[in-house]
Amino acid sequence: MITTRIKPEYIVAHEVIGLDVEVVESPNKYTKGIRGKVVDETQNTIVVKTEKGEKRIQKRNNVFLFKFHGTPVRVKGDLIAFRPDDRVKKGLQMLKRWKR
Amino acid sequence: MNPIDCQVEIDYGFQIPFELGFKGIICFSSQPTTEEVQTLKVYPGTVIEATTPRELKEKLNRVDGEKIVGVKGPLEVNRAAVEDRRVDLILDHNNRDLDYVTLKMASKKRIFISISIRKLIVNTGLKRVREIEKTRETVKVIRKFNTPFLLTSGAINPMELRPFRQVVDLSSLYGIDEKMAMEGLTINPANLIRKKFDPSYVIDGVILEDWR
Numbered sequence: 509m510i511t512t513r514i515k516p517e518y519i520v521a522h523e524v525i526g527l528d529v530e531v532v533e534s535p536n537k538y539t540k541g542i543r544g545k546v547v548d549e550t551q552n553t554i555v556v557k558t559e560k561g562e563k564r565i566q567k568r569n570n571v572f573l574f575k576f577h578g579t580p581v582r583v584k585g586d587l588i589a590f591r592p593d594d595r596v597k598k599g600l601q602m603l604k605r606w607k608r
Numbered sequence: 609m610n611p612i613d614c615q616v617e618i619d620y621g622f623q624i625p626f627e628l629g630f631k632g633i634i635c636f637s638s639q640p641t642t643e644e645v646q647t648l649k650v651y652p653g654t655v656i657e658a659t660t661p662r663e664l665k666e667k668l669n670r671v672d673g674e675k676i677v678g679v680k681g682p683l684e685v686n687r688a689a690v691e692d693r694r695v696d697l698i699l700d701h702n703n704r705d706l707d708y709v710t711l712k713m714a715s716k717k718r719i720f721i722s723i724s725i726r727k728l729i730v731n732t733g734l735k736r737v738r739e740i741e742k743t744r745e746t747v748k749v750i751r752k753f754n755t756p757f758l759l760t761s762g763a764i765n766p767m768e769l770r771p772f773r774q775v776v777d778l779s780s781l782y783g784i785d786e787k788m789a790m791e792g793l794t795i796n797p798a799n800l801i802r803k804k805f806d807p808s809y810v811i812d813g814v815i816l817e818d819w820r
Contacts, residue, residue, distance in 0.1 A: 517810035573817075584813035603811060605716060 516579045520587050521599025524574065525549055529556055532582065533571035539563075551591045611772040612797035614758040615678070615699055615722045618766055622650060628771040634676055634797070636699075651801055653678055655699065661688035668694050676804055678722070683707060690714045696800060700724040700762055702731070702739065706746055715753035718812060720800055723747070723792070724762025725770065725778045743782045751788070758800070759784070759792030 514522070524546050534540040542565060544558035554572075556563050567585035574581050590598050610631040617636045625633050626648035636653040653676040658664035664685050671677055671694065678697040679689040683705035689695045690713045698706065698714065700722040714721055723746070727739040750757050759779055763769045770778075776789040784792070802809050808816050 515810075516816050517814050520811075520814065580817055582815040582817055587813045605718070 514577055516576055516581045517603060518599070519574055519576045519581050519583055520602055521596050522576070523592070524554065524588065525592075528575040529554070530573045531556075531565060531570055532573045534565075535569055539565055539570065549592050552589060610798065611793040612801070613760050613763075613769070613772070613775075613793075614697070614720075614797050614800070615724055615760040615762050616769070617655070617764040618769075622648060624766045624769050628769055630772055632797070632801070634801075636676075636678055651676060651805070653697075655680060656695075657681060658685045661685060664688055665692070668692060674805060676800065680704075683710070686710050687713070690717055690719045693717070695719055696804065697722055697758065700727070700760070702727060702735075704742075708749055711746065711749040711755050712753050715755035718756060720796065721746070721750060721755055721757045722760055722762070723757055723779070723782060723784070724760045725775055726762030726764070726768055728778055728781065729768060729770075740781055747783045756796055756799070757792050758796050759789055 525548065527546050529546050530543040531539050531541060542556055542558055542563055544556040544563070546554050547557045547562065548555035552568065553564050553566050556565060567589040570585040572583050572585060574583060587602065588595060611629060612632040612634065613625055613630045614634045615636065616625070616633045622633070630648065632649040632651060634651045634653045636655045654671055655678050656664060656667045656671070657680045658667060659681060661684055664679065664681065668677070676696045677694060678699040679685065679695050680699045680701055681689070686698055686706055687710050689698060690710055697720045706721065711721065723743060727743070728736060731739055749755070759775060761768060761770045761775055772793055775793065776786060779789045799812060803812070810816065
């Protein structure tokens with residue numbers, strides 16, 4: 509069986525629904541520390557299912573900690589603030605331009 | 609808050625930036641080494657001065673080792689530099705030429721633009737006015753495209769070093785507010801150093817860490 513390991517930086521182009529997430533930095537003190545599983549995503553927000561119910565959190569100006577294929581990855585929300593279907597193309601473009 | 613002075617060309621007197629409040633300097637000296645003086649970290653850099661894009665490419669091919677690469681030259685050299693992945697930083701100097709297209713490209717390619725206050729100290733009269741005017745235009749475009757920039761003293765000898773609070777205050781003449789100035793002195797240099805020297809660096813905005 510051939511297995512390929514996805515590199516952690518590809519999270520910017522990857523599907524986030526189903527991943528465990530925690531909001532580690534946020535200008536809003538009520539949003540900081542929210543932990544759960546991503547159940548939905550739009551262009552500017554993600555919906556996180558927590559113990560206390562579903563919370564809609566904006567992507568921009570927040571920093572998220574995703575558990576991506578066993579690796580915890582801290583991601584700035586501005587890098588994933590695109591429509592889910594556009595994010596694959598934009599994420600790969602970003603990686604191609606920025607990565608050394 | 610760890611301010612880092614990003615364009616220093618001195619071979620000695622590293623005690624002075626430490627006393628002025630900096631936690632690190634990027635030193636473009638003739639013998640770049642990584643060292644630590646008390647708690648001041650010195651990061652090595654290399655300056656490439658070129659007059660044509662071809663000369664720039666030849667000199668870039670000769671760069672070896674882990675060093676931050678800074679480029680000085682006319683407009684065409686700066687344009688070629690922002691398109692080359694090996695370049696980290698466009699250094700600031702008298703009569704530096706940066707146009708709209710170059711700054712836009714620097715934003716896309718994540719090449720840092722250095723803004724120094726040395727031009728304010730060294731120049732006088734009409735020359736100083738022209739330099740301030742040019743730099744204000746540069747800062748406007750940097751703000752528009754969110755181009756990564758570094759604020760620095762630009763010192764070429766220890767007497768030109770300034771405390772970081774003074775660098776922040778003087779940068780207001782360029783139209784840089786305090787928040788933007790602190791970003792140029794702390795966050796952006798840290799990103800550049802991480803990009804160059806941290807083996808776990810991936811891309812800007814993505815950090816690998818242990819799950820809590």
